[in-house]
Each structure stands twice: as structure tokens, then as C-alpha cells.
Amino acid sequence: MKQVTWHGKNVFTLDDVPDLNPQEGWVKIKIDTVGICGTDVHITQGLFPATPPQVLGHEGSGIISEVGIGVDKKRIGERVTINTTSNCGNCKNCIDWTISRCENAERSTPFFSEFSLAPDQNAIKIPDDLDLEIACMTEPASCCLSGVKMLSNLENSRALVIGGGIMGQFCAGFLKTHGAKEVIMSEPIKSRREISKDMNVDILHDPKESNLEEFIDDLTDSKGIDIAIEAVGKPELVDKCIKISKPGGQVLMIGVNPSKSNLKTDLYEMHYREITLKGAFGRGNVFHQTPKALQKLKLTNMISKRYPLNQVEKAIHDSSLGKGIKLVVKP
Ligand SMILES: [Zn+2]
Ligand SMILES: [Zn+2]
Known part of the structure; x- marks a missing residue:
């Protein structure tokens, strides 16, 4: 063979x-x-x-x-x-x-x-x-499903996904099928923003058009976002997720950051506002359930x-x- x-x-x-x-x-x-x-x-x-x-x-x-x-x-x-x-x-x-x-x-x-x-x-x-x-x-989707299942209080939440590659798309899709009320996709490539409509994303953001922090500020009356998922793998974007989180907000790292990279963030703010930062690398316990979960998403494109x-x-x-x-x- x-x-x-x-x-x-x-x-x-x-x-x-x-x-x-x-x-x-x-x-x-x-x-x-x-x-x-x-x-x-x-x-x-x-x-x-x-x-x-x-x-x-x-x-x-x-x-x-x-x-x-x-x-x-x-x-x-x-x-x-x-x-x-x-x-x-x-x-x-x-x-x-x-x-x-x-x-x-x-x-x-x-x-x-x-x-x-x-x-x-x-x-x-x-x-x-x-x-x-x-x-x-199934494998990439299971990593996203496992990550989304790590989050709490999804019901009626407002969630942001940074990055419209496949991981960001699956995260957006599963956020919606798990009860998130509003999902925002921030992605610079137009075709990827378009595909996220298939995932029932509610709001599209182009980081080349406007600053994400200001965009989220306007959207939330400066309250911040409930859930932010970083699906690119850049430390500065993980920092951005922490910055735009509401007090008590949750940040999920789905993107693979480079080995040995460091997170530069305002730790006082993170501590004071009680932000949770979670890593989500693998398939968790959900690989078996994922093919059925995939049936609920529109994946033709x-x-x-x-x-x-x-x-x-x-x-x-x-x-x-x-x-x-x-x-x-x-x-
Ligand atoms: Zn993979
Ligand atoms: Zn074992």
C-alpha cells in the first residue's frame, strides 16, 4: 500500500x-x-x-x-x-x-x-x-465540543470567537447548539466570516475595519463579554480576550499557541475581575458523541x-x- x-x-x-x-x-x-x-x-x-x-x-x-x-x-x-x-x-x-x-x-x-x-x-x-x-x-470538532462543554452558564450568554478557521467555526456552532444567545465572530478574511453564517453566528466583526475592544465596548455598554474563545493561537489575542471579558467572564484557549510562548496580560485586572482562563487541547470525553453533534451543524461549505x-x-x-x-x- x-x-x-x-x-x-x-x-x-x-x-x-x-x-x-x-x-x-x-x-x-x-x-x-x-x-x-x-x-x-x-x-x-x-x-x-x-x-x-x-x-x-x-x-x-x-x-x-x-x-x-x-x-x-x-x-x-x-x-x-x-x-x-x-x-x-x-x-x-x-x-x-x-x-x-x-x-x-x-x-x-x-x-x-x-x-x-x-x-x-x-x-x-x-x-x-x-x-x-x-x-x-470529528477530531477537530470533538476538541471544540469538549472545550465548549468546559464552559459554564452558556444559556443566554453572549460569546465571542476570535478566528474563523475550522476550530473557531466549530466553537461558534457548538456555542449556539449549547444555548448561547448571541455569538460574535471576529475574523479578518471575508470568506471565513461568510461561512460562520452557516454556524448561526449573530454578529460579524472584521478586525481590519474596527478595533475589537471598542466594538465589544459599544455592543455591551462597556460591560464586557461573558465568554471569549481564542481560536487562532496568538498570546496577544488571548490577552485581548481577557481584556474584553466582563467581571467573572470565561476565556477559553482553543488555538495552539507556539511552544514556549508567554502570555503578557494585566494580572491585576485578571485577578480583580475574577476572569477564568481555560486551556482546551484535546478530544476530552466526547469523541464518540461528536458525529451526532456534527449532524446539527451545516457543514456543506x-x-x-x-x-x-x-x-x-x-x-x-x-x-x-x-x-x-x-x-x-x-x-
Ligand atoms: Zn487536528
Ligand atoms: Zn486510561
């Missing part, structure tokens, strides 16, 4: 490798769609720790083509989204933190490949009317371009230029 190996920076090779055989308790999946993630871009730019050579791709969907001993043969032909890790349910992280950080996790093989092997548990059946291409977005397996490098490069919302590879 063919797979794409990353060799550091933006060097990739398309390789012929031996076919995969599912061991006991595992399944083999014919990969249908793999999403390009901001993390893939950051890895090639050296902003997210990763050691080459390795195969990348952690947002995938496909069809089960073979099962190992002990797995129900009826699963062959099932349309699935693939979780990258399994969970034991018994370790400290599973019990005290989140199942997506299981200490005994078994990893699915990466997805920039014609096939992947995964523990039976990692292949999640998707609803019949959910497209396999949409289902490849989300995938901007499709690339064959031999164009992974181009897809990652185009993604780094901010082309479109979601770029996907079709092995």
Missing part, C-alpha cells in the same frame, strides 16, 4: 510499504478522507514538537475492510470515523482527567496512508446520513479543497497560507 512519510520541515515522500494485517481486537480501515490540521502545519514549521521520520494525519474517516480475531465480522463495511487513541477507563488520567489522555492508550496507525489499523474501540460508526468527508472532521495522497505536502502548504477552511486528502 501507499503512504506518505514526513522527513522534517516540508519534505515528504510517497512510499510503498507492506500491507497491514489487523491483530486480535483490531480493525483495518480503508481511509476515505484525511483532514489537514493546523497541528500538521505547525509540525512542519517546527512550532509543534514532533520527530521525523513519521507518518502524519490524525483526522480520518473510512470503511472497515478487515477485522482481527475477536472483532465482530459484521463490522466489515461499516463507515467509521477513527479516534487516534483508545482508552482503558481505569488509569489515573481516564478517571481524574479525560479519556483522551489515557496512560494506556493504544494508537491507531496514522492516516496519510491508504489503510490504517486501529483498536476496535477506536473505529466509531457514523450515522448513515453523515458524509464520510464530514466525518473526517466547510471543505474547501481535496488533494490526492501524493499532494500531502501541497495540501499542508496551502493550509499554512490560510487557503480555505478545511483542506482534505483523499488517499
Whole structure:
């Protein structure tokens, strides 16, 4: 079978490798769609720790083509989204933190490949009317769903999302499906602001047109925003979220800030106004629920371009230029 190996920076090779055989308790999946993630871009730019050579791709969907001993043969032909890790349910992280950080996790093989092997548990059946291409977005969507579920008092809240990339879009969508009364999207690229209308965003803000702080001041009579989500990954924007929060407000960090970056903010203000700052990195406990949650969102305009397996490098490069919302590879 063919797979794409990353060799550091933006060097990739398309390789012929031996076919995969599912061991006991595992399944083999014919990969249908793999999403390009901001993390893939950051890895090639050296902003997210990763050691080459390795195969990348952690947002995938496909069809089960073979099962190992002990797995129900009826699963062959099932349309699935693939979780990258399994969970034991018994370790400290599973019990005290989140199942997506299981200490005994078994990893699915990466997805920039014609096939992947995964523990039976990692292949999640998707609803019949959910497209396999949409289902490849389960991983990024689950991170946003998990993040939104970390927030309290969503009902009737007024929330801001900075950044209309895929993470910001999912956050906006899930804020609305979880009861937020008014969602504001701040994004400089017009096409991304347009797509956020599909997420039922109420107010659009263009940071090139007006200053965000003044915009929120006007909107809230200087009271500040209930919830602010930073979905870009820039420390200065996290600071901005803290500044425009109302007393007792909540700030969620969904964007991946560069490794070793520091937050420069007025800590007196943050303390005095009792602002909560939360990091939301991963899938939490919600990967299984996410395909159903995706059905509630209008995602037809989300995938901007499709690339064959031999164009992974181009897809990652185009993604780094901010082309479109979601770029996907079709092995
Ligand atoms: Zn990702
Ligand atoms: Zn565990």
C-alpha cells in the first residue's frame, strides 16, 4: 500500500510499504478522507514538537475492510470515523482527567496512508446520513465540543470567537447548539466570516475595519463579554480576550499557541475581575458523541479543497497560507 512519510520541515515522500494485517481486537480501515490540521502545519514549521521520520494525519474517516480475531465480522463495511487513541477507563488520567489522555492508550496507525489499523474501540460508526468527508472532521470538532462543554452558564450568554478557521467555526456552532444567545465572530478574511453564517453566528466583526475592544465596548455598554474563545493561537489575542471579558467572564484557549510562548496580560485586572482562563487541547470525553453533534451543524461549505495522497505536502502548504477552511486528502 501507499503512504506518505514526513522527513522534517516540508519534505515528504510517497512510499510503498507492506500491507497491514489487523491483530486480535483490531480493525483495518480503508481511509476515505484525511483532514489537514493546523497541528500538521505547525509540525512542519517546527512550532509543534514532533520527530521525523513519521507518518502524519490524525483526522480520518473510512470503511472497515478487515477485522482481527475477536472483532465482530459484521463490522466489515461499516463507515467509521477513527479516534487516534483508545482508552482503558481505569488509569489515573481516564478517571481524574479525560479519556483522551489515557496512560494506556493504544494508537491507531496514522492516516496519510491508504489503510490504517486501529483498536476496535477506536473505529466509531457514523450515522448513515453523515458524509464520510464530514466525518473526517470529528477530531477537530470533538476538541471544540469538549472545550465548549468546559464552559459554564452558556444559556443566554453572549460569546465571542476570535478566528474563523475550522476550530473557531466549530466553537461558534457548538456555542449556539449549547444555548448561547448571541455569538460574535471576529475574523479578518471575508470568506471565513461568510461561512460562520452557516454556524448561526449573530454578529460579524472584521478586525481590519474596527478595533475589537471598542466594538465589544459599544455592543455591551462597556460591560464586557461573558465568554471569549481564542481560536487562532496568538498570546496577544488571548490577552485581548481577557481584556474584553466582563467581571467573572470565561476565556477559553482553543488555538495552539507556539511552544514556549508567554502570555503578557494585566494580572491585576485578571485577578480583580475574577476572569477564568481555560486551556482546551484535546478530544476530552466526547469523541464518540461528536458525529451526532456534527449532524446539527451545516457543514456543506466547510471543505474547501481535496488533494490526492501524493499532494500531502501541497495540501499542508496551502493550509499554512490560510487557503480555505478545511483542506482534505483523499488517499
Ligand atoms: Zn487536528
Ligand atoms: Zn486510561
